[in-house]
Structure formats: C-alpha cells, structure tokens
Amino acid sequence: MTILSPFVDLDDELTAFLLQFPAVSEGIGERLTPAPLPQAETLPAVTYTDISDIGDHTGPEGRGAYHQLRYQLDSWSASKHEARRVDGKIRVVLDGYRGAMGGRSVVAFRKNTTSIYEPETTLWRVMSDYMIHIEK
Numbered sequence: 001m002t003i004l005s006p007f008v009d010l011d012d013e014l015t016a017f018l019l020q021f022p023a024v025s026e027g028i029g030e031r032l033t034p035a036p037l038p039q040a041e042t043l044p045a046v047t048y049t050d051i052s053d054i055g056d057h058t059g060p061e062g063r064g065a066y067h068q069l070r071y072q073l074d075s076w077s078a079s080k081h082e083a084r085r086v087d088g089k090i091r092v093v094l095d096g097y098r099g100a101m102g103g104r105s106v107v108a109f110r111k112n113t114t115s116i117y118e119p120e121t122t123l124w125r126v127m128s129d130y131m132i133h134i135e136k
Contacts, residue, residue, distance in 0.1 A: 023093070028086060031043075031044070046076070053067055054069070073087075074125050074128075076124070083123075083124040084115060086126070095108070096108070108133070114126070
C-alpha cells in the first residue's frame with residue numbers, strides 16, 4: 001500500500017472543495033492552481049502553496065490519524081479591490097469550515113491575510129494563510 005503525502009491528497013480535494021461554491025467559481029472560473037501564477041493567466045486567479053505539515057500524530061485510529069497543514073492561498077488581480085473581493089469569497093467558504101473535504105474530516109481557519117503590489121507583474125496579490133486540520 002502506497003501512502004501519499006497529505007499535501008498531494010489535499011491539493012486536489014481543496015481545489016474541488018472551493019470550486020464547488022458558485023461564489024468562488026463565478027469569480028475565478030477554474031483558475032485555481034498550484035503556485036506560481038501561470039504567465040498570461042486570465043485574471044482574477046488564485047494560486048495555492050503548501051507551506052507546512054506540522055505533524056503526523058497518533059490518534060485512536062493509529063499513526064497518521066491527524067495532520068495540521070498550513071496552506072497559503074493567493075488571490076491575483078490587476079486591482080487591489082478585485083484581489084480582495086476574490087479573497088473574501090474564499091474566506092467566507094473556508095474560514096471556520098468544519099466538515100468533509102474529499103473523504104476526510106477537516107477543520108479550517110484563516111490565520112493571516114496581507115495585500116501586496118507585485119511590481120514585476122504589475123499585479124495585486126492578497127495572501128491568506130489557512131491552517132487545515134485533517135483527521136483520518
């Protein structure tokens with residue numbers, strides 16, 4: 001039996017979870033991808049980065065029953081207002097979510113958000129960090 005990294009599994013589950021909500025998908029279509037932002041991407045768009053896996057803890061179900069993951073979701077747009085609007089749509093769905101994501105039980109909450117202008121791309125980026133607790 002091959003055991004995949006929790007990031008590999010959660011990447012697809014997180015994408016599918018977020019895009020099922022019309023408020024998110026109407027704003028970005030299918031443009032939710034791993035970082036970096038593809039060149040000449042239609043905007044607005046969202047990228048994600050797996051920042052850390054804080055542990056593989058043993059629970060009643062055995063080793064690997066619990067992971068605490070940190071993901072960064074970046075909302076990109078030519079305007080700060082639009083990037084913040086997209087970030088807000090994701091926040092409404094993900095911050096405080098408790099329930100199923102794929103075949104797993106998760107609890108997700110936002111830790112931090114910041115907005116920056118990227119002069120190299122001339123785009124605004126709103127970065128939000130989320131802690132996602134996964135139970136087997």
